[in-house]
Amino acid sequence: MARSTNTRFAVAVHVLTYLAGDTGDRPVSSDELSTSTNVNPVHVRRVLGPLREAGLVRSRPGVHGGWELAVDAADVTLARIWRLLQGDDQVLGLHGPNPTCEVGRDVQESLTALDRVVADAVATELARFTVHDVLTRAVPKPL
Numbered sequence: 001m002a003r004s005t006n007t008r009f010a011v012a013v014h015v016l017t018y019l020a021g022d023t024g025d026r027p028v029s030s031d032e033l034s035t036s037t038n039v040n041p042v043h044v045r046r047v048l049g050p051l052r053e054a055g056l057v058r059s060r061p062g063v064h065g066g067w068e069l070a071v072d073a074a075d076v077t078l079a080r081i082w083r084l085l086q087g088d089d090q091v092l093g094l095h096g097p098n099p100t101c102e103v104g105r106d107v108q109e110s111l112t113a114l115d116r117v118v119a120d121a122v123a124t125e126l127a128r129f130t131v132h133d134v135l136t137r138a139v140p141k142p143l
Helices: 008-020 030-037 041-053 078-086 102-126 131-135
Strands: 057-060 066-069
Touching: 008 030, 008 041, 008 057, 008 066, 008 078, 008 131, 030 041, 030 066, 041 057, 041 078, 078 102, 078 131
Parallel strands: none
Antiparallel strands: 057 066
16 A cells, blocks of 8 residues: 655644643653654644644743643644645555656646545545544454
């Protein structure tokens, strides 16, 4: 099975869940979040940027600064995170066919339409769950 190379959604859910957990009401550094997610601190900060712009997290500068959850974890659906970070990026990994090939143009048009359908279906499913659900392990396991 193909794996996505876009890890922003997974890192965002991980970071938000971490911040929603028992952090002792202290800001959490990018380095600590990086250690937990096992990704570079720069990548963590790139993921946190859109979350901050959307009002989901806030940062505090300084020696004892860091990141905090700015909203209740039960109010943040996974669909909201998905849409923030996925944007208009393709889900199906479409290629660019030869523009002079009629079959290629038709296939591309159909796959582009299907890509939006799939993205909407993913968002619809993710809307059923929140960061709090991830934190409390309320997301059902596959059979």
